Amino acid sequence: xxxxxxxxxxxxxxxxxxxxxxxxxxxxxxxxxxxxxxxxxxxxxxxxxxxxxxxxxxxxxxxxxxxxxxxxxxxxxxxxxxxxxxxxxxxxxxxxxxxxxxxxxxxxxxxxxxxxxxxxxxxxxxxxxxxxxxxxxxxxxxxxxxxxxxxxxxxxxxxxxxxxxxxxxxxxxxxxxxxxxxxxxxxxxxxxxxxxxxxxxxxxxxxxxxxxxxxxxxxxxxxxxxxxxxxx
Amino acid sequence: xxxxxxxxxxxxxxxxxxxxxxxxxxxxxxxxxxxxxxxxxxxxxxxxxxxxxxxxxxxxxxxxxxxxxxxxxxxxxxxxxxxxxxxxxxxxxxxxxxxxxxxxxxxxxxxxxxxxxxxxxxxxxxxxxxxxxxxxxxxxxxxxxxxxxxxxxxxxxxxxxxxxxxxxxxxxxxxxxxxxxxxxxxxxxxxxxxxxxxxxxxxxxxxxxxxxxxxxxxxxxxxxxxxxxxxxxxxxxxxxxxxxxxxxxxxxxxxxxxxxxx
Numbered sequence: 001x002x003x004x005x006x007x008x009x010x011x012x013x014x015x016x017x018x019x020x021x022x023x024x025x026x027x028x029x030x031x032x033x034x035x036x037x038x039x040x041x042x043x044x045x046x047x048x049x050x051x052x053x054x055x056x057x058x059x060x061x062x063x064x065x066x067x068x069x070x071x072x073x074x075x076x077x078x079x080x081x082x083x084x085x086x087x088x089x090x091x092x093x094x095x096x097x098x099x100x101x102x103x104x105x106x107x108x109x110x111x112x113x114x115x116x117x118x119x120x121x122x123x124x125x126x127x128x129x130x131x132x133x134x135x136x137x138x139x140x141x142x143x144x145x146x147x148x149x150x151x152x153x154x155x156x157x158x159x160x161x162x163x164x165x166x167x168x169x170x171x172x173x174x175x176x177x178x179x180x181x182x183x184x185x186x187x188x189x190x191x192x193x194x195x196x197x198x199x200x201x202x203x204x205x206x207x208x209x210x211x212x213x214x215x216x217x218x219x220x221x222x223x224x225x226x227x228x229x230x231x232x
Numbered sequence: 233x234x235x236x237x238x239x240x241x242x243x244x245x246x247x248x249x250x251x252x253x254x255x256x257x258x259x260x261x262x263x264x265x266x267x268x269x270x271x272x273x274x275x276x277x278x279x280x281x282x283x284x285x286x287x288x289x290x291x292x293x294x295x296x297x298x299x300x301x302x303x304x305x306x307x308x309x310x311x312x313x314x315x316x317x318x319x320x321x322x323x324x325x326x327x328x329x330x331x332x333x334x335x336x337x338x339x340x341x342x343x344x345x346x347x348x349x350x351x352x353x354x355x356x357x358x359x360x361x362x363x364x365x366x367x368x369x370x371x372x373x374x375x376x377x378x379x380x381x382x383x384x385x386x387x388x389x390x391x392x393x394x395x396x397x398x399x400x401x402x403x404x405x406x407x408x409x410x411x412x413x414x415x416x417x418x419x420x421x422x423x424x425x426x427x428x429x430x431x432x433x434x435x436x437x438x439x440x441x442x443x444x445x446x447x448x449x450x451x452x453x454x455x456x457x458x459x460x461x462x463x464x465x466x467x468x469x470x471x472x473x474x475x476x477x478x479x480x481x482x483x484x485x486x487x488x489x490x491x492x493x494x
Contacts, residue, residue, distance in 0.1 A: 013357075093344075102341035105301050107330035108358050109323070 011113050018121035022083050026129055033078050034133030037070045038062070038141035046145060056159075058145060063160035066137040068172045073220060075130045076179035079122070080212040084187040087118050088208030091191025092201040100192065115192065119184030126180035130173050167231040175223045179216050186212045253312075254279050254412060254444035255300065260309035262295055269295050271468030272309070279411075282438060282445040284455035286490070287465035293448040294338065296465075297414045300446070301335050302326050313412065331359060334405030334443075338417040340397035342389040348400050349385040352376060355407040375403040378440075379433060395426035399433065406437065413438075413445040419454045431457045452494035464490060 045061045091114060094100050103110045142156045187208040194200040253276035262270040269292035277283045285293050298304040300311055302318060311318050313329050321329070342351050352372045356363055363371070376382045379399040381392075389397055398418060405413060418434060419427035431454050438445060438458070449455050455462055456476050463473040466486050472479060479487055 009358075090345075097339065097344070098337045098341040099343055101298075101303050102335070102337055102343070104303060105330060105333070105335040106355050106358070107327040109327075 007112075009112075011117050014113055014117040015120060018117045019125060021086075022079070022118075022121040023125035023128060026079055026082055026125070027132060029082060030075050030078055030129045030133045031136045033074050034066075034071060034136035035140040037074050037133070038066060038137030038139065039144045041065050041070065041137070042141040042144035046148065055149075059142075059151075059156050059160035060162065062141045062145075063138060063164075064168070066141065067134050067169050071134040071137055072130050072172055072176045072179070073217070075126065075133045076176060076183070076216045076220075077213055079126060079129060079179075080183045080216055081209055083122065084183045084208040084212040085205045087184065087187035088191045089201055089205040091115075091188060092194035092204035095192055095194045096197055096200060110192070115184075115188040118188055119181065122180035122184035123177045124180070126176040126183075127174050130176045134173070171227040171231045175220075175227065178219055178223060182215050182219055183212045186215065253277060254314060255446065256310075256312040256315075257296075257300070258310040258312075260296075260299065260311065261307045262292065262299065262304065263307055268468050270299075270306070270309075273465070273468070273470055275463055275470065275473070277412075277444045277446055279444050280438075280442045281461070282447060282459040284447045284449060284459035284462045285465060286449060286452065286455055286462055288490075289450065291465045292468055293450075293465060294416050297335070297416050297446065297448055301330060301333060301414060331408055332410055333412045333414060334408070334410035336398065336401045336405045336413070336415045336418055338420055339394075340389075340401035342397055342400055342404075344389050346389075347385065348376070348381065348387050348389070348392070349373075351389070351400055352403045352407060354404065359408060371407075375406060376400070378406070378437065379403045395422050395430065398422070398430060402433065402437070406441065409441070411443055413441075413443045415445065415447040415449075417449055417451075418447065419449065419451050427451065427454060430454075434458045452491065 041062055042058075045058055045065070046055070049055050049058055049061065091100070094114070100110050100114070103113060138160075142151070142153055145151060145156070190204040190208045190211070194204045196203070255275075255277040257273060257275045260270050260273045261268075273292075273296065275283065275285075285296060287293050295304060299306050300313075302321070306319055309319070313332070316329065318326060318329055342348075343354065346354065349369075349372050352375050353368055356368045356371065360368070373382060373385070376385065379402050381396060381399050381403065384392055384396065384400070389400070392400070402418075415434065419430050422430065434445075434447070435458055437443075445459075447455065447459060461474060462476060462479060464471045464479065464487060471484060472482055472487050479491060482488065
């Protein structure tokens with residue numbers, strides 16, 4: 001499959017379709033999740049920081065929590081649920097109805113057409129979706145704080161990003177490309193290896209989400225350590 | 233049993249010259265787990281000829297087609313297409329062979345996210361990049377007209393019946409003007425009238441395109457209608473091969489039983 005992904009002919013049309021499917025159609029859900037996370041962190045952080053007399057740390061706490069931790073993980077899990085299940089079920093359904101065999105019988109590489117395009121779409125779209133989730137999280141987090149203690153957005157951003165470097169925010173965002181690889185690989189593998197009719201399709205969808213989520217969280221452990229070592 | 237089968241084949245048409253055949257299968261073996269599906273099958277098909285492969289369910293008929301198109305790999309034996317051995321052929325070279333073949337799957341295997349027209353256009357999109365959009369559209373319309381589905385261009389596969397899906401599947405199989413047509417149970421699951429329509433369509437297409445065809449079916453009436461020769465499989469072996477009259481005159485128990493029950 002790796003060879004199929006990197007050797008021509010390239011399936012540009014299918015890739016663009018998948019970019020839309022993974023990216024544009026996941027955006028509302030990811031944005032909503034990010035917004036909710038922003039409010040939750042805002043409420044929890046304000047309470048905790050007030051107890052320790054550190055309310056001035058609120059903007060930085062929110063910014064670092066959303067961008068470094070919650071934004072990437074929540075985006076990954078949301079996309080794993082929506083896209084992973086969708087890819088797993090779609091490819092499984094194609095497998096049990098011989099559509100994948102029909103593609104292969106038509107002298108077209110099914111791994112190049114179906115799997116490589118979906119995996120690449122996940123890799124490319126996850127960082128962008130993470131940025132969207134982060135933006136929504138910061139916006140709603142600021143808004144929730146402003147309702148209690150008025151703080152201009154400009155002041156919030158200045159305080160939140162004070163002293164920050166690109167190393168603090170870019171690696172956590174782009175590690176989601178690895179999430180995309182995990183989500184796409186597992187979903188495509190589960191789908192294209194399906195057997196057993198409708199039951200198999202259901203199993204493929206479930207396994208895509210469960211295994212994708214599990215490996216995503218495990219990968220996060222490794223990636224966080226990697227980032228701390230190489231981007232201190 | 234084996235001796236009786238040898239007699240049946242000797243008394244039928246003279247053995248086909250494999251070197252002149254478009255498709256030549258020799259001593260093909262295939263096992264799934266402990267289940268021996270094909271036990272040394274040898275068959276051949278010439279240009280313009282239709283061979284019907286009959287047998288009970290589960291006797292490896294569909295597996296035979298999947299081996300010819302390369303979706304399965306035989307345990308041993310030879311499959312030659314235009315005298316080119318395809319067993320063990322690398323994927324890129326197998327692709328060139330597959331472009332010469334059209335395959336109609338048992339349930340048509342239409343791509344359910346594409347319309348009828350897009351399904352038929354699928355081979356053109358991937359293999360005929362020299363075609364303009366209008367040329368492709370025109371060719372799709374011609375193919376759907378040939379199979380009587382010209383009014384269904386914009387419909388989804390789920391919007392049409394099983395018989396209509398098979399017609400569209402046929403149109404897709406013919407898109408690249410194949411030299412060899414493989415048909416897996418073309419009338420399975422269809423009512424007698426629809427089966428007859430599919431048979432008539434296959435006959436018409438064979439007359440017009442002069443392809444070598446292999447039809448896998450358990451429908452004796454359909455096989456008799458559309459084929460020049462018939463081969464009856466049982467327990468992984470060819471029990472008898474020849475014209476329908478040869479089957480009728482056979483004294484092999486299985487053949488007589490098969491004809492009686494059909």
